[in-house]
Amino acid sequence: MDEIIWATPLYEFLRQCSLTSLDRTVLDCGAGSHGDRPPPLLLFYQQGYATYGIEINDEPLLHAKKFCADNGIPLNIFRGDMRRIPFADRTFSFVYSYNAIFFMTKTDVAVAMHEIKRVLRPKGLCFVNFLSVDDPDRRPFRKDNSASRLLGSRRFSRFRDGEADIYFRGFDILLKEKRIIEKLYEGRRLKQAYIDYIARRRR
Amino acid sequence: MDEIIWATPLYEFLRQCSLTSLDRTVLDCGAGSHGDRPPPLLLFYQQGYATYGIEINDEPLLHAKKFCADNGIPLNIFRGDMRRIPFADRTFSFVYSYNAIFFMTKTDVAVAMHEIKRVLRPKGLCFVNFLSVDDPDRRPFRKDNSASRLLGSRRFSRFRDGEADIYFRGFDILLKEKRIIEKLYEGRRLKQAYIDYIARRRR
Numbered sequence: 001m002d003e004i005i006w007a008t009p010l011y012e013f014l015r016q017c018s019l020t021s022l023d024r025t026v027l028d029c030g031a032g033s034h035g036d037r038p039p040p041l042l043l044f045y046q047q048g049y050a051t052y053g054i055e056i057n058d059e060p061l062l063h064a065k066k067f068c069a070d071n072g073i074p075l076n077i078f079r080g081d082m083r084r085i086p087f088a089d090r091t092f093s094f095v096y097s098y099n100a101i102f103f104m105t106k107t108d109v110a111v112a113m114h115e116i117k118r119v120l121r122p123k124g125l126c127f128v129n130f131l132s133v134d135d136p137d138r139r140p141f142r143k144d145n146s147a148s149r150l151l152g153s154r155r156f157s158r159f160r161d162g163e164a165d166i167y168f169r170g171f172d173i174l175l176k177e178k179r180i181i182e183k184l185y186e187g188r189r190l191k192q193a194y195i196d197y198i199a200r201r202r203r
Numbered sequence: 204m205d206e207i208i209w210a211t212p213l214y215e216f217l218r219q220c221s222l223t224s225l226d227r228t229v230l231d232c233g234a235g236s237h238g239d240r241p242p243p244l245l246l247f248y249q250q251g252y253a254t255y256g257i258e259i260n261d262e263p264l265l266h267a268k269k270f271c272a273d274n275g276i277p278l279n280i281f282r283g284d285m286r287r288i289p290f291a292d293r294t295f296s297f298v299y300s301y302n303a304i305f306f307m308t309k310t311d312v313a314v315a316m317h318e319i320k321r322v323l324r325p326k327g328l329c330f331v332n333f334l335s336v337d338d339p340d341r342r343p344f345r346k347d348n349s350a351s352r353l354l355g356s357r358r359f360s361r362f363r364d365g366e367a368d369i370y371f372r373g374f375d376i377l378l379k380e381k382r383i384i385e386k387l388y389e390g391r392r393l394k395q396a397y398i399d400y401i402a403r404r405r406r
Contacts, residue, residue, distance in 0.1 A: 002205050002249075004214060004217055004218040004221060004250070005214075005218075006218060008211060008212070008214040008215040008218070009211070011207060011208075011211040011214045012211040014207055015207040015208075015209060015211070018207060046205075047207070172387065173385075173387070174386060174387050175384065175385070175386045175387075176384070176385045176386070177382055177383070177384045177385075177386075178382070178383040178384075179380055179381070179382050180380070180381040180383075181378065181379070181380045181381075182376075182378070182379045182380075183377060183378045183379070183380075184375065184376070184377050184378075
């Protein structure tokens with residue numbers, strides 16, 4: 001009985017990864033965790049993948065390392081910057097970045113997407129989600145340190161419906177899913193809007 | 204290592220169910236399966252839930268029963284109609300209907316939603332997804348028997364953004380998620396659009 005991960009769109013990514021015949025190696029860009037939540041890499045670890053993760057911010061990095069130490073689970077999460085991914089070209093079959101890339105400016109997003117492609121093997125799959133312009137961007141974590149460190153006083157980077165397609169040159173987009181969410185969160189009504197991509201590197 | 208289920212929005216429903224202290228009993232309305240895919244109830248079975256499912260159509264019912272027999276997994280799926288759910292009031296902590304309710308007319312959807320509420324316990328959770336008016340409704344399974352049996356020559360029932368809210372009187376809506384999907388499916392580009400609800404019965 002595996003633990004259910006809160007980052008549910010990654011289940012579809014995992015399912016598509018597991019349909020391929022590629023080596024089970026995966027990298028998470030922005031692999032830290034918050035509070036009691038386990039790092040999403042746990043999902044892949046539970047399925048027998050060799051997992052690696054990079055995280056630029058202190059607090060989520062500490063939470064993730066503590067989870068690994070407390071549970072004896074080697075997710076291999078360490079400090080790193082997705083604008084300069086510390087791995088060689090074509091290292092991973094699978095790379096993802098969940099709820100992370102939009103903490104950066106659009107200039108940095110372009111750099112990070114180039115890096116994600118670089119470390120992916122040919123025919124490898126990536127998952128990246130973007131914040132939509134339809135997201136009101138008024139969430140509780142709006143003002144936390146991780147956002148302000150990378151964006152300064154700016155807001156999150158938000159994308160129009162087709163705007164992020166440009167990052168997937170040299171990929172086939174297998175799935176693009178816009179999710180417009182209304183939810184009860186700690187007694188308050190929140191709206192969120194994301195655009196998720198699953199894409200396969202052509203060669 | 205559990206099998207990953209294709210019906211990924213159910214992972215969020217399962218996660219929310221597992222956060223409650225209610226008995227682990229779940230009913231799937233439209234519980235059949237297609238081709239090699241396991242019935243989605245497997246997801247709950249893997250987590251230790253007592254599972255029950257009803258299915259009105261022959262072929263998905265046979266597929267589901269074959270899966271259970273071949274794998275020795277008692278999901279308890281049998282023939283039944285969600286317009287007359289064959290269980291007593293307040294039997295289940297959790298009830299869901301995934302990609303199923305919109306095969307019926309809107310009149311029947313109202314009846315089925317009333318039935319789902321009836322068999323739910325107070326504070327029990329349900330998941331139901333609806334087809335959005337933004338769905339072009341031109342999928343390969345458009346003309347299959349299960350659709351034509353319930354809808355005759357009509358198209359699927361499709362819903363405007365807030366239209367299905369009315370079915371959740373007496374519930375708190377915990378999550379409402381509109382998903383607008385573009386995907387590659389057997390070499391063709393498909394568009395789909397759904398509106399998913401997770402709701403809690405008040406009393």
